[in-house]
Amino acid sequence: MKIVLFKWLSVITLLSTFALPSFGLQPGDKMENFKLLDHTGAMHELHYLSDMQAVVLLVHGNGCPIARNALHTYKDLREKFKGQDIAFLMINSNLQDNRKSIAKEAEEFGIDFPILVDDTQLIGESLGIERTADTFIVDPKSWKVVYRGALDDRLGYETQKFEASNNYVANALDSLLKGEPIKVAAMEAKGCIVNLPEVDRLQAHKKISYAKEVAPILIDNCVACHRDGGIGPFAMNEYNMIKGFAPMIREVIRTKRMPPWHADPHIGKFSNDRSLSQSEAQTLVHWIEAGAPRGEGKDPLAAYDKEWQEWALGEPDVIIDIPATDVPATGVVDYKYITVKNPLDQDVWVRAVEIIPGARKVLHHVITTVGYSNEKARNGFAAIGGMGGYVPGAKGEAYPEGTGMLLPANADFQFQMHYTTYGKAATDQSRLGIYFHKEKPKYAIEQRFMLNPRIKIPAHTKAHTEKGVWTVDKDLLLYSLLPHSHFRGKASDFIAKYPDGREEILLSVPNYDFNWQTTYELAEPKPLPAGTQIIHHTTWDNSAQNPANPDPSIEVRWGEQSWEEMLFGSMKYRYLTEQESPDQLTQAN
């Protein structure tokens, strides 16, 4: 009887271990995928590290003596396992730390590991982080945690020994590399307590209101595409859809796939920013982790019947029909170039353009170029300039106030059409709507490309960076930036190097995704004096770890097709008039 009782007790203990999420990830548990920016602004994704023998994650915290002391042990570990394909990372989920203060700590203490900044604390919560200097070893073959706990037994609270007698992490890594069972899979970590206030609030999260809190976030951020007839693959049109897709919504937030906004939020401000705020992401994920309860109140998604205008900017002055293209159900389709004669018999100044996609689900992008057909020119077309285009989620493009583009009467349009297949054959018949200025605008909008056709991307390379540079010829006012590369594009930035030597990052896109050709529109147009160098970098991932890479074994050169590559940044601006000066405008801002 006593024996039975004892067994029951252990069963209860076991059960309670399973039932309490606050115990966090234990050896044997799977670590779910996530993407986080580090303290330098570089992007890291857990599952990208699938070619590693092990991934080691150390919990970091500014100002914690034990975490600071652990740094040297961590460096020794990296040294000991040099050449063994082990990724050593840190993660900081502290409430009180941020990118800037973490970068300062890293600088001051010589931390040369990427410190992943978990600014929403959502990743720390799912790992069950309790203290700094805690270590997770993950086996990328299964993504299971194989060890969790102290680095070694050297450090204690206000004590440290000369040397460790047990090197837990080193021993665990040794065993993992040899394919042997790990003897000590968990050891209590000593470190500073990480304040994750939401961890114990599961009951409160169950009370997050779907009707009052969750649905409004979805309406504001998702429904423009995820609606009936929208470009999103499913419609967020009732609670059941959200409940069903809830784990998927959580995953795309954790992995920064949705909403599609790939810029570093710490650099610049953009008027078309589509990202979720920290608190929006937290509300959604906490509600989902609480089981996505329906709660009380009318379903705002079911009741939402916004009238989606066909033309976001109203009825255009002229509509150009782009001839139809058949798109197959599956596979990869080459770029298509379609030329159409401008039907207008007089010059007009264009104030806005919009392309209505014929087959939203397959149309990846359109780039409209104005010019003249010419067999000798590239793609049979001598371009005057770009005139907007289409990317998924775009709602028409109005040029900044007071600006416009001249469309000559006898010109041609050339449309670069790129299609992605989606499982069903389709015919695309898109239309370009053009809106005129009544009279000549004050300023002409200008577009400049920073390209580098001499790029040479070595085979089997995880990160290869090249640049294109343009020196501002006359004082200008910058409106927008668009990085463009193809399947191997990994990251891009635009840096202004001013005549006085100062450098400023205008835009950083550390999470470049070829699927989304986003133009980043500056919330405040930026005056740039003549002589400013605009340096545009693109980094490509030509390794097998890039799931979009069609062939990591070849050196990749410049080319229009998506399996070739491009460094092709674009900027829109207007020149300043003689009466204006960059300094004046800067002060006015």
Added chain:
Amino acid sequence: MKRLILFLVLTSISALSFAVAPGDTIQNFTLKDHLGKSHELHSYADKDAVVLLVQGNGCPIARNAIHTYDDLQEQFANQNVAFLMINSNLQDNQKSIAKEAAEFKINFPILVDDEQAVGVALKFERTADTFIINPKTWALEYRGALDDRLGYETQKFSAANNYVADALTSVLAKEPVKLKAVEAKGCLVNIPELAGG
């Protein structure tokens, strides 16, 4: 008696944390498809293999997998193989699945697992996951991705590895399957009972 209960409690705990893996026996089930026709797993006893693909409405990867599945069926047309799909999504029902099937030209029976019973039993995690079942033993021979062509927001020109085709070839030749499991990429299937709360 108490020991038995204890044993059951323990097995249910361990079952929670482990996926249905190759070698496991698949229990019989009966479900109606999207057109209302009834399918019992054991009624396919005369087949040499049963292939089951996890479908989900509105999932880009599941949609893109349809054609790979069409090609597979074509490749094994002269063999005695049953190709089925199954939908355990909370948010889908017979009507919406029939609509998706019509829109995306899905010519396979899609079993409507509206109680999620099969999803729970087979521990579905993601759509576009494939199960190859051997009707001689009802053992699972392969579980995982169809091939390595599709990823999250990516697709390659062609697959370098056709996992299901290779596994099926081995099963039909009565040879051991070399690669028995490959992580499937697809949309997460929300099965509250498996989430443990």
